[in-house]
Amino acid sequence: xxxxxxxxxxxxxxxxxxxxxxxxxxxxxxxxxxxxxxxxxxxxxxxxxxxxxxxxxxxxxxxxxxxxxxxxxxxxxxxxxxxxxxxxxxxxxxxxxxxxxxxx
Amino acid sequence: xxxxxxxxxxxxxxxxxxxxxxxxxxxxxxxxxxxxxxxxxxxxxxxxxxxxxxxxxxxxxxxxxxxxxxxxxxxxxxxxxxxxxxxxxxxxxxxxxxxxxxxxxxxxxxxxxxxxxxxxxxxxxxxxxxxxxxxxxxxxxxxxxxxxxxxxxxxxxxxxxxxxxxxxxxxxxxxxxxxxxxxxxxxxxxxxxxxxxxxxxxxxxxxxxxxxxxxxxxxxxxxxxxxxxxxx
Numbered sequence: 001x002x003x004x005x006x007x008x009x010x011x012x013x014x015x016x017x018x019x020x021x022x023x024x025x026x027x028x029x030x031x032x033x034x035x036x037x038x039x040x041x042x043x044x045x046x047x048x049x050x051x052x053x054x055x056x057x058x059x060x061x062x063x064x065x066x067x068x069x070x071x072x073x074x075x076x077x078x079x080x081x082x083x084x085x086x087x088x089x090x091x092x093x094x095x096x097x098x099x100x101x102x103x104x
Numbered sequence: 105x106x107x108x109x110x111x112x113x114x115x116x117x118x119x120x121x122x123x124x125x126x127x128x129x130x131x132x133x134x135x136x137x138x139x140x141x142x143x144x145x146x147x148x149x150x151x152x153x154x155x156x157x158x159x160x161x162x163x164x165x166x167x168x169x170x171x172x173x174x175x176x177x178x179x180x181x182x183x184x185x186x187x188x189x190x191x192x193x194x195x196x197x198x199x200x201x202x203x204x205x206x207x208x209x210x211x212x213x214x215x216x217x218x219x220x221x222x223x224x225x226x227x228x229x230x231x232x233x234x235x236x237x238x239x240x241x242x243x244x245x246x247x248x249x250x251x252x253x254x255x256x257x258x259x260x261x262x263x264x265x266x267x268x269x270x271x272x273x274x275x276x277x278x279x280x281x282x283x284x285x286x287x288x289x290x291x292x293x294x295x296x297x298x299x300x301x302x303x304x305x306x307x308x309x310x311x312x313x314x315x316x317x318x319x320x321x322x323x324x325x326x327x328x329x330x331x332x333x334x335x336x
Contacts, residue, residue, distance in 0.1 A: 036328050047320070
């Protein structure tokens with residue numbers, strides 16, 4: 001069961017991450033250096049969600065042999081690089097995943 | 105129509121194309137939440153109270169893995185740290201606003217609205233130009249709540265064998281495609297991903313997301329420092 005108070009706390013954390021700088025910064029206080037490092041935030045966090053979801057099964061075991069998710073993710077990355085389109089990336093991955101699991 | 109309304113509408117128009125990928129993302133969130141046994145009311149409350157796609161998906165992912173509240177909260181915090189940058193950019197243009205407006209603009213500040221507003225702020229010299237972010241954000245909000253609701257309804261219909269949970273890593277891959285073209289980002293992506301994968305069982309309290317993210321960010325600090333040196 002998900003606790004409503006946990007959702008509220010997460011909501012507050014999310015809100016304050018958006019509000020903090022707007023509330024305290026008067027004018028430009030962020031240096032280019034900090035800006036550059038912060039631009040890496042998605043690259044640092046998203047793979048921590050992506051990789052386990054692809055390489056691990058429900059029990060946390062590493063699955064490398066005949067793992068359809070690896071191939072499908074590779075297809076998605078390829079389509080993403082070519083088209084730079086979010087929706088094409090997601091659906092190329094999902095379609096190839098379904099093709100692999102239903103045809104083989 | 106007042107000037108502020110014009111800018112607000114401009115925000116709506118500018119962000120609209122970016123709403124196309126948000127539609128499946130919101131539906132996927134709703135479906136997954138129902139699949140995980142959350143009630144429709146709780147699912148809807150998450151979208152309204154948190155109003156952040158990545159945060160909500162991370163929440164579900166860690167909740168289903170059995171992580172503690174503290175780990176879920178700190179991981180959501182880590183995912184949100186990118187908003188600090190958005191807020192910092194907007195703060196330049198919000199400093200003259202009343203606190204109520206600052207709060208409203210903050211609540212509606214999301215990736216998609218920031219992407220289009222950031223572009224608009226550079227082009228426009230209007231004193232009320234920050235209301236662009238409000239218009240874009242409200243648009244995102246409407247789409248997010250509607251698609252969450254659709255997902256809640258579909259959640260009970262879509263069979264689990266379809267493996268729709270795989271859409272989660274795919275969505276995050278899609279959000280990273282621009283960074284996949286930059287060498288330093290690719291290095292950070294691979295290291296963070298490997299730490300999370302191999303640390304999944306080893307790192308206690310399911311804190312693998314936050315541990316991998318912190319190490320990834322430290323690595324980014326070191327790598328970008330090198331780059332500065334190399335350039336002179």
